[in-house]
Amino acid sequence: MKQQIFTGRDGQKLYVELHTNYRDRPTIVFLHDSLGCVTLWRDFPEQLAAVTNCNVLMYDRLGYGQSDPMPTSKRSNTYLESEADILSQLLQEQGLRDVILFGHSDGASIALIAASKYPRGIKSVIVEAAHIFVEDITLRGICEAMEAYKTTNLPERLAKYHGDKVDTIFKAWTETWTSNDYRDWNIEHLLSRITCPLLFIQGESDEYGTLSQVEKTVRQVGGRSEKYIIPGVGHTPHKEVPDLVSKVVSKFINTLV
Numbered sequence: 001m002k003q004q005i006f007t008g009r010d011g012q013k014l015y016v017e018l019h020t021n022y023r024d025r026p027t028i029v030f031l032h033d034s035l036g037c038v039t040l041w042r043d044f045p046e047q048l049a050a051v052t053n054c055n056v057l058m059y060d061r062l063g064y065g066q067s068d069p070m071p072t073s074k075r076s077n078t079y080l081e082s083e084a085d086i087l088s089q090l091l092q093e094q095g096l097r098d099v100i101l102f103g104h105s106d107g108a109s110i111a112l113i114a115a116s117k118y119p120r121g122i123k124s125v126i127v128e129a130a131h132i133f134v135e136d137i138t139l140r141g142i143c144e145a146m147e148a149y150k151t152t153n154l155p156e157r158l159a160k161y162h163g164d165k166v167d168t169i170f171k172a173w174t175e176t177w178t179s180n181d182y183r184d185w186n187i188e189h190l191l192s193r194i195t196c197p198l199l200f201i202q203g204e205s206d207e208y209g210t211l212s213q214v215e216k217t218v219r220q221v222g223g224r225s226e227k228y229i230i231p232g233v234g235h236t237p238h239k240e241v242p243d244l245v246s247k248v249v250s251k252f253i254n255t256l257v
Helices: 044-052 079-094 106-117 136-151 154-177 188-193 212-220 242-254
Strands: 002-007 013-019 027-031 055-059 099-104 122-128 198-203 225-230
Touching: 013 044, 013 079, 027 044, 027 079, 027 106, 044 055, 044 242, 079 106, 099 106, 106 122, 106 188, 122 242, 136 154, 188 212, 198 212, 198 242, 212 225, 225 242
Parallel strands: 027 055, 027 099, 099 122, 122 198, 198 225
Antiparallel strands: 002 013, 013 055
């Protein structure tokens, strides 16, 4: 494992891990969710790398994990699009041209945007619980998380991974998504430009999104698309049923390489 620091064009530093164990094989790039980081993927990337014989790149987005803090919790309504720009810069610096994007939640939306805007070198996209528009169920889930942040030890549990940056990233997530002017956020217009193969994994009981996110995505992308819906599973299939997700993803990747 190589631990690196990526310095973006604005001078902000991001923590990066690169696992290169397989010569002439693709690299799976993991994109974490709105409260995630490299560490919170736990052993799933290692497990998936072993069954697919792929290399792995993971990084903490700005404000998360071991990366620099966000300068403010105030985000632009196009922050996910900006994150896709940063991802493209990172892939260019690493010289990666045979990439499989694996994104969860916010990270899944970033993966879709990146595949649309920067298709060169992206071999395929695998998304879990991606958002392409804002739903009422999403906002209800976020409001429940806000209540838990006030009434439980959630801040302390998150601080183990994000240190004193927790309040900022939590506000950045919740205040952006629940603001009135974010209600119209939508990336469906980008989907037709995604021409690489796509796999959409969703828990049927996802507390942050309906199956409409899945159906509209697989129907509108420009390339081959597949979906895998898992009964009885919520927002984080790779944690709830990791062996099943590894099996599904491995089968999909084997059709590519």
